[in-house]
Amino acid sequence: MNDLVQPPAVSPGPPARGPTSVVADRTGPSPGRALARQNGRMAADRSQAPSRLDPADLYAVDSLLSEEERLIQGTVRDWVRRRFLPGVAGHFAAGTFPGELIPELASLGLLGMHLQGYGCAGSSALAYGVACEELEAGDSGLRSFVSVQGSLCMFPIRRFGSEEQRQRWLPEMAAGRVVGCFGLTEADAGSDPAAMRTRARRAGGDWIVSGSKMWISNGSIADLAVVWAQTDDGVRGFLVERGMPGFSARDVEGKLSLRASVTSELVLDEVRLPQASVLPEAHGLRAPLGCLDEARFGISWGVLGAARACYQAALEYAAGRHAFGRPIAAFQLTQARLAEMATRLVQGRLVAHRLGVLKDAGLARPVQVSLAKRANTRMALDIAREARAMLGANGITLEYPVARHMANLEAVLTYEGTEEVHTLVLGREVTGLSAFS
Amino acid sequence: MDIAVCVKQIPDPNTPGELDPTTHRLRREGVDAVLDPGDEFGIEAGLALAEAHGGEVRVVSMGPERSVEAIRKALAMGAAGGVLVADPALVGADALTTARVLAAAIRRGPFDLVITSTESTDGYTGVVPQAIAELLGIPAVTFARSVSFDGSTLTVRRQTENGTETVEAGLPCVLSVTAGVNAPRYPSLRGIMAARSKPLDRLSLNDLDVQLGEVDQEIVRVEPAPQRKGGEVVADDGTGAQRILELLRQAKVI
Ligand SMILES: Cc1cc2nc3c(=O)[nH]c(=O)nc-3n(C[C@H](O)[C@H](O)[C@H](O)COP(=O)(O)OP(=O)(O)OC[C@H]3O[C@@H](n4cnc5c(N)ncnc54)[C@H](O)[C@@H]3O)c2cc1C
Ligand SMILES: Cc1cc2nc3c(=O)[nH]c(=O)nc-3n(C[C@H](O)[C@H](O)[C@H](O)COP(=O)(O)OP(=O)(O)OC[C@H]3O[C@@H](n4cnc5c(N)ncnc54)[C@H](O)[C@@H]3O)c2cc1C
Secondary structure: OOOOOOOOOOOOOOOOOOHHHHHHOOOOOOHHHHHHHHOOOOOOOOOOOOOOOOOOOOOOHHHHOOHHHHHHHHHHHHHHHHHHHHHHHHHHHHOOOOHHHHHHHHHHOOOOOOOEEOOEEOOOHHHHHHHHHHHHHHOHHHHHHHHHHHHHHHHHHHHHOOHHHHHHHHHHHHOOOOOEEEEOOEOOEOOOHHHOOOEEEEEOOEEEEEEEEEEEEOHHHOOEEEEEEEEOOEEEEEEEEOOOOOEEEEEOOOOOOOOOOOEEEEEEEEEEEOHHHEOOOOOOOHHHHHHHHHHHHHHHHHHHHHHHHHHHHHHHHHHHOEEOOEEHHHOHHHHHHHHHHHHHHHHHHHHHHHHHHHHHOOOOOHHHHHHHHHHHHHHHHHHHHHHHHHOHHHHHOOOOOHHHHHHHHHHHHHOOOOHHHHHHHHHHHHHOOOOOO | OEEEEEOOEEEOOOOOOOEOOOOOOEOOOOOOEEEOHHHHHHHHHHHHHHHHHOOEEEEEEEOOHHHHHHHHHHHHHOOOEEEEEOOHHHOOOOHHHHHHHHHHHHHOOOOOEEEEEOOOOOOOOOOHHHHHHHHHOOOEEEEEEEEEEOOOOEEEEEEEOOEEEEEEEOOOEEEEEOOOOOOOOOOOHHHHHHHOOOOEEEEOHHHOOOOOOOOOOOOOOOOOOOOOOOOOOOOOOOOHHHHHHHHHHHOOOO
């Protein structure tokens, strides 16, 4: 048998060896190995129907993807495994984002990938979802970076921006040379953004913006902030550039979740902006809420990746870890946990896939996005917690991805609409009665 | 320069392989099929040469219909077109048959350079590149660790049992590359989306001018590869350095 075929590592500690490391072992001639390996050849390609199901996709939902989407899936998965996973524990521990990978994310085409034109790849929504899943299988912080850049910054510029704004910013942002952030939330206005206190007032032909924004992803590494502020004509969106007088950002310290992502406070102290900095087509809170809808779509898919990573880690660990003389996978209580995880993962994948199909058909409604964000994030958090318990003491360390994902998913549960808020959205939809206030 | 790169789709090397005890063939059902990671180096080498010196890369593969996916990945990386030879009569083809089919497929188009990997990650016979060269009547430059081209001559640093040697070759020739010769690019999203509209020819044996001989290889028996012996621990009693020197000399490293 081919001795370079690696059985899956029992411990997911170091990332699975990618194809490069498999082939990198054989740079030299190997005449002596030929005979032993010939037997691996030429198995007829009898059946296309898999006899063994993928434990992380028991309904083969992946087979609903197009060849192109599968290629995107494989490419991003491979990139995450080789380029991102080796460093993620270190970044999580240090509380830093691996900014050095931004050019690679750009050259893969992942920044603003589902937008049309202006240097963006123009993929389907499903393809965007698939990419988010693979990115978040790495870390929610990585997916957050891509969500913020593409869905929260590039999307509003594409949708609400002037032609000049699009041409100036989108190609640079797709190339990763300009990093964006999205400033909606304030310290005292989270679930209820209408309570925001940041204000913009006219001063001659210019605008003066004052206030502060809190919990802003990418804030201190951003070159461009899309800032939402109250005006006399309702909420408007402003493009604020790094270095503008009166504009500053400082990082939120002491986070225990999403540590491999930058979260900052933005301070706007009488920042003077020209009229050309206003997003001309964005009027009212519906505009930023529309952006959030885009990003939530990515989250509904992304969390599948985090859940899958936890489930796979638990499955491998359970097979290799012995207690009372047996692998813990052989105990009924362990199997009940794994069966539940596998089932919920299938359910989550089906929800995300259906949502993707609806979105590509132009039919996805905000309430459907709410349903998927809420259900899938809860699913992923539950799986992460169960997986954490199954790994015993190892489960609380950074050696394994599980505690990291578990901690991250707490932030994912809160941002882009808390679980409670999406519950109220669904409740309002089915009863016709709003319970928000 | 027209470059043909041979690529093969193989069962995912990250999943453990399993042999069918009766046919002695690799079980492929339920295992994802991927572009041989070794072939990514060949594609990268071809693309880099074409980008620097003009010309196009065409990928050529023989395999079951689903090998289209492997070709598509090469197209997504930047190859201009692809050819798949898929014919039920080729199931179980051995290395010589494979080389005959590939050589015939390569000959259908213009080529200045044929690039392969030194050995596939699943079959490992490592004879296809040389056989293709022989059938095309051109030289084979094998085991390349680095490649440069000045417009007329290829300069190749080759891996050998004893180190490396540098050789030169004119075109056309067959070049087989080792892993590590370059850093294969990832297909970009744009590349993936562009791959859809690139030409991909599907051929059967009838389309090729090829004589298939008798089946000249048969797998008689299968045995596990011998376990590697454990290494030697050199405890340093004052002569340790001497012993290590000796071992390095034996290994012909120094
Ligand atoms: C219907 C069908 C089913 C097949 N099923 C199998 C199978 O189950 N297992 C299997 O190993 N092979 C299969 N083949 C392919 C073929 O039998 C082998 O590729 C062939 O025996 C080459 O042996 P090797 O891999 O040891 O080549 P090596 O000499 O080790 O390969 C060296 C290099 O040559 C090139 N090369 C080799 N084979 C091909 C190819 N087919 N297409 C393009 N480039 C190639 C690659 O660049 C490769 O890295 C199948 C082919 C067909 C048509
Ligand atoms: C890591 C991280 C990154 C973030 N990135 C960004 C960003 O880039 N840009 C940005 O603008 N914001 C960002 N946010 C902010 C995020 O969107 C808000 O935290 C979120 O909207 C919740 O607001 P809050 O924290 O003020 O909680 P609150 O709104 O104060 O809610 C507190 C609790 O009360 C519940 N609650 C509120 N209203 C109701 C109700 N009517 N009925 C029942 N329960 C209710 C909530 O569900 C929650 O459980 C980020 C947050 C985090 C943690």
